[in-house]
Structures are given as C-alpha cells and as structure tokens.
Amino acid sequence: MIRLGLFALFSLVCLGSVSAANDAPIRALLIDGQNNHNWKGTTPVLKSILEQTGRFKVDVVTAPPDETEGFDPPFRAYDVVVSNYNGKPWPEETQRKFEEYLAAGGGFVCVHAANNAFPEWPAYNEMIGLGGWGGRTEKDGPYLRLRDGKIVRDESPGRGGSHGKQHAFVVEHINTDHPIIAGLPAKWMHVADELYDRLRGPAKNITVLATAYSDPATGGTGEHEPLLFALDYGKGRVFHTALGHSVEAMKCAGFVTTLQRGAEWAATGQVTLKPPTTFPSAEATQSIE
Numbered sequence: 001m002i003r004l005g006l007f008a009l010f011s012l013v014c015l016g017s018v019s020a021a022n023d024a025p026i027r028a029l030l031i032d033g034q035n036n037h038n039w040k041g042t043t044p045v046l047k048s049i050l051e052q053t054g055r056f057k058v059d060v061v062t063a064p065p066d067e068t069e070g071f072d073p074p075f076r077a078y079d080v081v082v083s084n085y086n087g088k089p090w091p092e093e094t095q096r097k098f099e100e101y102l103a104a105g106g107g108f109v110c111v112h113a114a115n116n117a118f119p120e121w122p123a124y125n126e127m128i129g130l131g132g133w134g135g136r137t138e139k140d141g142p143y144l145r146l147r148d149g150k151i152v153r154d155e156s157p158g159r160g161g162s163h164g165k166q167h168a169f170v171v172e173h174i175n176t177d178h179p180i181i182a183g184l185p186a187k188w189m190h191v192a193d194e195l196y197d198r199l200r201g202p203a204k205n206i207t208v209l210a211t212a213y214s215d216p217a218t219g220g221t222g223e224h225e226p227l228l229f230a231l232d233y234g235k236g237r238v239f240h241t242a243l244g245h246s247v248e249a250m251k252c253a254g255f256v257t258t259l260q261r262g263a264e265w266a267a268t269g270q271v272t273l274k275p276p277t278t279f280p281s282a283e284a285t286q287s288i289e
Contacts, residue, residue, distance in 0.1 A: 025057040026267045029078040033063030034087020037113045037245060043084050045250045046111065046259070050082075053260050053273060063087060072097070080107030080267035083114035089121065099123045103234030107266035109259070112244040115199065116161065127233045128240050129206040130199035130226065132161020141201040144208060146174070146224040151208045160200040164219025166192045166245065168285055169212045171227065171254060178230060180239065180261045181209050183275035187282040193249040196242040197221045205232040210258075228258060230265065239266045253279055253286040 028050055032039040043060060050056040061073045068088050075081060075098055090098070102108055110128045118124040119134030130144065137160055142153040151174070171190050173181045190212070197214045198221060210228035214220030231238040239262030244250045250259075257279065261271045280286040 023055075026055055026080060026264065027078045028056045028058045028080050028082055028263065028267070029073060029075065030058050030060045030082045030084060031063065031073060032060065032084040033065065034068075034085060035113055036086055036116075038247065039084050041247045042244070042250055045247055046082060046084060049250070049256050049259055050263055053264075055260075055264060055273065058082075068094075075101035075106065078106070080109060080263055082109040082111065082263065083117070084111050086113040086117045089118060095121060095123070102127060102236035102238070105235040107236060107263070107268075108233075108238045109263050109266050110238065110240040111259075112194075112196075112242060115196075115240065115242060126202045126204055127231065127238050128201065129203050129229050129231050129238070130201040130240075132196060132199045134161075136160025136200060138200070141203055143198060143200050144203055144206075144226050146211055146226075149174070151226070153203065158200075159198055161196065162198050162221075163194045163196050164214065166194055167218050168192050169195055169215075170282055171210050171212050171243075172224070173210045175207055175209050178207060178209055179271040180228075180230060180258065180265050182271070184257065185279055185281070188254045188280040189282060189285045190243060190254055190280070191249055191252040191285045191287055193243055193252075194245040195220060195225065196227065197223065197225045199226070199242065207231070228262070230262070237266045237269060239263060248287070251287045253288070256288070 032043045047058045050058050063071050068090050115128050115131040116133045138157040142155045144151050145154045170187050172187045207230045208226045211224040211226050214225045216222045227242040229240040243255050261273050265271050
C-alpha cells in the first residue's frame with residue numbers, strides 16, 4: 001500500500017480544478033445523525049474530501065439520535081444532498097420535499113450504508129436504484145449482474161444485501177464514457193472495505209459505472225457486484241457509491257476521486273475536476289494518512 005499525506009494527496013487529486021474553484025461554490029448538504037456505521041468519524045472525512053477540491057461548500061445537518069419528528073432540512077437551498085444516514089424514516093412531509101427537490105433538478109449522493117435506509121419508501125428506492133438489508137427481497141426489484149460485459153437484470157428470488165469479510169479488492173470501471181469515470185484507469189485496487197453484494201431494487205434509469213468481483217473465498221457471491229452508479233430521477237441526478245464503510249476505506253484515493261467527481265456531476269451534470277495524476281493501480285492501493 002502506498003500512503004500519501006493529506007495535503008499531498010488532495011493536491012494530486014484536485015489538480016486541474018482551479019478554474020472550477022473560481023466559480024461559485026457548489027452548495028452541499030451532508031446529512032448524518034443515525035447510522036449503524038461510524039458516522040461521527042466518517043462525516044468529517046466526507047466533508048473534507050469535498051471541500052478540499054475548492055469546488056464545494058459543505059454544511060452538515062445531524063438528525064436527532066432517536067427520533068426524526070420535526071426533521072426538516074432545507075433541501076432547496078443546496079445544489080446536492082449527500083447522505084451518510086441510515087436510520088429511522090424521515091417524516092412524510094420531509095420525504096415529499098426531498099422527492100420534489102430531486103425531481104426538480106437537485107443532486108443526491110448516496111454513500112455506503114445510506115443504501116440500507118428507507119426500505120419502505122418507494123421513491124427513495126428508485127432514487128438509489130439498488131439497496132440492501134431492511135427486509136429487501138425480490139419484491140423490491142432485481143439484482144443486476146454482469147454477463148458478457150453487459151449489465152442484465154436478474155429476477156431470481158433471494159435476500160437483498162450482504163457482504164463477506166472486509167478485504168482489499170479491484171474495482172473495475174465498465175462505463176468509461178461517463179463523465180464521472182472518463183479519464184480514470186480501467187481498474188484500481190480499493191483498500192479493505194465491505195464489498196456489498198446481492199443489492200437489489202427498482203434499477204430504473206441507472207448506469208452502472210463500476211463493479212468488483214465478490215470472491216467466495218472472502219464470503220462473497222462469485223459475482224461481479226455493481227458498486228458505483230449514476231441515476232436520473234426526474235430532472236435530478238444521483239451518484240451512488242456502495243464503498244466507504246469506514247474512515248480508512250474513505251481514505252482510499254479511488255474513493256476520494258470518485259466521490260468528488262460523482263458529487264460534482266450530481267450537482268451540475270458536468271465534471272470539471274480533472275483525473276488525478278496519481279491513482280491506485282490494479283495491483284496496489286493508495287491511501288491518505
């Protein structure tokens with residue numbers, strides 16, 4: 001594993017973004033407060049990853065620890081909403097406002113366990129495309145499988161969401177023309193993380209950007225599982241990354257780069273952040289300190 005200092009890595013990742021930084025910053029709202037993962041540790045990392053580009057201004061809103069009554073973030077004041085939330089359902093009125101925000105052209109970034117959230121909220125499941133846990137099964141939609149280089153729908157019955165033990169694995173880009181992925185290496189080694197598998201959902205208006213092989217030797221499925229997605233929801237855009245279980249996983253330079261570019265695309269429909277000069281190879285990880 002190659003490790004770079006925080007400033008050095010962000011300097012490499014953000015090269016070419018100076019002109020973007022001269023524009024008005026992208027207003028991002030990062031939501032946390034309930035999660036079965038370490039949101040208190042990962043939220044500052046997510047905020048730093050975005051703000052270090054010079055492209056984003058990030059505000060954090062934290063849901064109450066036990067209830068969500070009265071939880072009403074001002075979605076329309078922001079260009080993109082980033083979810084680090086996996087907890088109790090939001091109030092129906094808040095759900096409606098979020099649906100309207102995204103359908104009208106807002107941006108949304110779903111990070112890792114945020115795709116476990118809200119199994120009973122149909123619009124949310126359509127926004128994220130695929131999700132896991134929360135009682136999700138074939139009733140919620142198909143699996144997506146890589147067959148002969150193409151993504152196909154698999155309607156087989158079964159659970160929605162699982163993973164083997166944490167380990168480093170190769171992420172393979174399968175849609176290299178998409179702005180989020182364009183110019184990045186075809187394959188890169190991600191640091192030890194949960195490799196989500198058996199995700200299922202409506203899978204509407206979805207473009208799978210990357211997969212990783214879920215090795216049975218680590219408790220996986222033997223399938224190339226989809227892990228990075230771009231979706232349309234009305235006039236809005238969604239970037240969904242199933243990576244990022246922990247602080248260490250979020251320090252992977254591949255995670256950093258795809259999150260930055262995915263969030264910019266979700267907010268604006270374009271990617272001005274240029275590919276970094278240094279990036280994980282297919283054989284070696286690269287992390288920040």
